[in-house]
Amino acid sequence: MSTTMEYRLTQYAHGGGCACKIPPGELEELVKGLAGASPVESPAGELLVGLDGGDDAAAVRIENGLALLATADFFTPVVDNAYDFGRIAAANALSDIYAMGGRPVVAVNLLGWPRDVLPASLAAEVLRGGVSVAHAAGCHVAGGHSIDDPEPKYGMAVTGVASPSQLLRNDAGRAGLPLSLTKPLGVGILNNRHKSTGEVFPEAVASMVALNRSASVAAVEAGIACATDVTGFGLLGHLYKLARASGVTAVVSAAAVPYLAGARESLAAGYVSGGSRRNLEWVAPYADLSAVSSDEALLLADAQTSGGLLLAGELPGVPVIGELVPRQEHVLVVRS
Numbered sequence: 001m002s003t004t005m006e007y008r009l010t011q012y013a014h015g016g017g018c019a020c021k022i023p024p025g026e027l028e029e030l031v032k033g034l035a036g037a038s039p040v041e042s043p044a045g046e047l048l049v050g051l052d053g054g055d056d057a058a059a060v061r062i063e064n065g066l067a068l069l070a071t072a073d074f075f076t077p078v079v080d081n082a083y084d085f086g087r088i089a090a091a092n093a094l095s096d097i098y099a100m101g102g103r104p105v106v107a108v109n110l111l112g113w114p115r116d117v118l119p120a121s122l123a124a125e126v127l128r129g130g131v132s133v134a135h136a137a138g139c140h141v142a143g144g145h146s147i148d149d150p151e152p153k154y155g156m157a158v159t160g161v162a163s164p165s166q167l168l169r170n171d172a173g174r175a176g177l178p179l180s181l182t183k184p185l186g187v188g189i190l191n192n193r194h195k196s197t198g199e200v201f202p203e204a205v206a207s208m209v210a211l212n213r214s215a216s217v218a219a220v221e222a223g224i225a226c227a228t229d230v231t232g233f234g235l236l237g238h239l240y241k242l243a244r245a246s247g248v249t250a251v252v253s254a255a256a257v258p259y260l261a262g263a264r265e266s267l268a269a270g271y272v273s274g275g276s277r278r279n280l281e282w283v284a285p286y287a288d289l290s291a292v293s294s295d296e297a298l299l300l301a302d303a304q305t306s307g308g309l310l311l312a313g314e315l316p317g318v319p320v321i322g323e324l325v326p327r328q329e330h331v332l333v334v335r336s
């Protein structure tokens with residue numbers, strides 16, 4: 001038996017993947033004091049996207065007509081397999097660059113490891129998985145930082161570039177645009193079940209490992225200006241942020257939203273994460289959820305890890321799940 005299989009990585013973490021993010025309301029409270037502040041010394045470039053919109057990555061205009069993108073993501077194990085955990089964490093970290101319409105250039109690893117409990121060979125597997133995905137994305141991995149930590153954690157800080165006029169921003173949504181979603185939902189529920197039972201869901205792993213690169217390139221080529229990736233705050237949480245930042249209302253057709261096989265039945269079996277419940281509680285005051293059951297609303301709020309791109313626009317082969325309309329009483333409206 002390989003080292004990876006002797007240890008169930010998810011059992012060394014209190015939460016898993018993006019579900020271990022600080023809840024959205026708490027996070028906004030925490031970082032609100034930082035908004036508006038700027039460097040005392042003259043900055044090296046104009047800040048194009050900062051803290052204000054809660055966007056996926058920071059963007060600064062640099063020389064040669066480029067925007068420099070910076071983002072960091074790390075979390076506790078979302079699956080037991082160390083190599084897959086590494087691949088998922090890297091795909092998730094790279095995703096924020098794609099969600100801005102950019103190209104990743106160089107990444108550095110962020111590693112926390114319980115050295116007394118888990119072998120270093122397992123950490124090496126995690127890193128190997130991460131590097132394989134970054135390299136597949138054409139991104140260098142050129143350093144990192146590693147600490148002794150009671151819980152295993154892994155992710156990357158990624159630097160990328162984009163065209164300043166072609167950024168996919170949170171706040172560029174306009175009434176009349178369709179909403180498209182490039183990956184099915186449900187990985188949160190399935191990961192929670194995996195953590196409880198050890199059952200492996202290959203379709204969920206394949207979805208989390210998949211890069212958002214081609215969707216991002218296609219979106220930029222199609223002239224789409226507004227996008228985000230669907231991660232820990234779930235479809236409803238990220239869509240709420242996008243609609244709020246864009247000054248519009250987002251209407252979701254629940255029946256049009258795709259799910260991974262097994263997600264619905266796992267919800268019925270009780271494998272919903274606390275993070276998904278918190279997501280729903282966060283958006284509820286701003287959402288009209290009267291047309292759907294509480295189970296359906298929970299599915300829509302499922303905390304994703306390395307989820308797809310949510311686009312204000314349409315791409316061939318990508319399901320349309322709703323539309324943006326002029327701002328109404330609610331920022332979010334869910335139809336059956």
Ligand SMILES: Nc1ncnc2c1ncn2[C@@H]1O[C@H](COP(=O)(O)OP(=O)(O)OP(=O)(O)O)[C@@H](O)[C@H]1O
Nearest residue numbers: 018031034051053054055056057073096229231232
């Ligand atoms: N500790 C922090 N200090 C400053 N800003 C933060 C901090 N934590 C999060 N943020 C900012 O808050 C906003 C929301 O964070 P969040 O992690 O949801 O965004 P994200 O990077 O798109 O996430 P994800 O990787 O899950 O897609 C982002 O703009 C992020 O940069």
Ligand SMILES: [Mg+2]
Nearest residue numbers: 056096099229
């Ligand atoms: Mg994001």
